[in-house]
Amino acid sequence: MKKTIRQLILDIANKAFEDNKFNANTFAEFAIEEPKADAHGDLSTNFAMVNAKTQKMAPRKIAEILIRYIGNDHPVIEKTEIAGPGFINFFILPAAWYPVLNDIYEKDTQYGFSDMGKGQKIQVEFVSANPTGPLHVGHGRGAIVGDSTASLLSACGYDVHREYYINDAGKQIQMLGLSVFLRFQKLNGQTVDFPEDCYQGDYIHDIAKELKEEKGDWIYSVSKDEAVAFCSKFAADRMIIKIRNVLNTLGIEFDNWYSEQALVDSGKVESVINKFKDQQIIYEKDDALWFKTEDFGDEKDRVVVRNNGQATYFASDIAYHQDKLDRGFDRIIDVWGADHHGYIPRIRASITASGRNEKQFTVILTQLVNLLRKGVPVSMGKRSGQFITLQEVIDEVGKDAVRFIFLTRHYESPLDFDLAVAKQKTNDNPVYYVQYVHARISSIIKKARNENQITDISFDEKSVAMIREPEEIQLIKHLARYPETIAASAEYMEPHRLAFYLMDLAADFHAYYNKHRVLTEDSDLTAGRLYLILAVQKVIRNGLTLLGVSAPDVM
């Protein structure tokens, strides 16, 4: 509808110029928007105001000319008016909204999709938590935001690739292996000294136990270094399996799990360092290798290889991001926790240093999550290893509620996650509010089938014409906004927009339901209303699906 009105304005503006009513045929960017107040019509434009300069005319004068061209017998527009400083308000004929419903039936599960992305290859890398411990709620937020963003981009015609980068090389993994090795010894009754900087959590015991069950005391037959190395690999593999299982319960699956160790083994890290050394972007100082990140906007240069010969994670990250772009992605998106924001300039530096366009690289920073129970913070003591894991949170409140709560905030604002609230099946927890619409409609349709013998819900001119109540027209208008909601959510990579849209749509439906009966004595009216509510259900289902939330028929 917005497109229709925009085109109409452009057409008549050009015609007005040809008729010498306007002074110029170039027009400034203008907006078509839905006014907040119903009294201001269905749609309005600031065309007259923003074009006061281009036309050298008063806004109201411009508006008057446009309105005269539209006339009184337009097939879509019921009436127009000039308001305030020069807004033009459009009132749309109710019947003009009906085609939206047909569109929904025709496109069905694809309704709202677009080809905005034109098949561009885009990679979303998210979670990428180190496999040294269980996921917590903060990881969960990144996981859900990343996954839903990927789904939205996919719905908008991007060729999306989901990837998890596994930090399975380096010192942390050695520590993980050592921790398991020590716990293994303890399991065998040996008294061992367990250092503070080893991983303390119970999951380390579990892995040691698994190791014993599977390999017995095999690790005693090799040297300690070999044993620890084996433990590292064994433990990392186990952790990744656990992490993957948790993410699967959230409905998240990756196209690829990318191993840092494999990247190192491939020689790509070394070759990238050499390349930058040749270009003198990497230089030697104090026996270490430094990247000239400061020349590319970072605060200072960063170490790539330490004076003990060990590469930093930054070294791998440089190679990893080069590799992403080498794989042909037009854009790469990294979803990180906000505590990593200081890392952005150096990664960006490595990308621009290689001659790439920094616009290909975007970071979504999700703010931290405060886990609460009835308003009191739940201890997240990391050192003790005693914290509530993501898995435990999912088990307690359910996957749909967890996902929806994370998606009803902008990812950039800090989030209080209250376990007690998240468990409630009330309107404190809007996921049920939205799902209830879906279940309710299923229930009505079931009843129509069983008691009213209605088997077919499809377009019929006579019955659709019975859709006249203001609440009904309101619902269709809302449905018409769905595609642009999807497009904006994808463009700005803000899935919360879709979540809020669904809550608003649900509110409109519940209000309608409480005021009007769908199943009535009048068969045409009933058929029309069924046609409407099934369309509502389709949109609710489509939206929930993109957010990774289920759309139940019964609750």
Add this chain to the structure above:
RNA sequence: GCGCCCGUAGCUCAGCUGGAUAGAGCGCCGGACUUCGAAUCCGUAGGCCGCAGGUUCGAAUCCUGCCGGGCGUACCA
């Protein structure tokens, strides 16, 4: 100190990238189930949009400076 994020109703949060009278849920108070699912609906009250300037026809939104909170600022990840 410097950098990034946040500050909107008692609480939790939106505010469509500058538009008309700033919204929703929860909570408070008062109503609606012999009728398609009350996990619902209807109504009342509640605001110097952190503060102060600036940009313009017009600012919660953009710019500058303060104030408060979080995070970051390693040859750690």
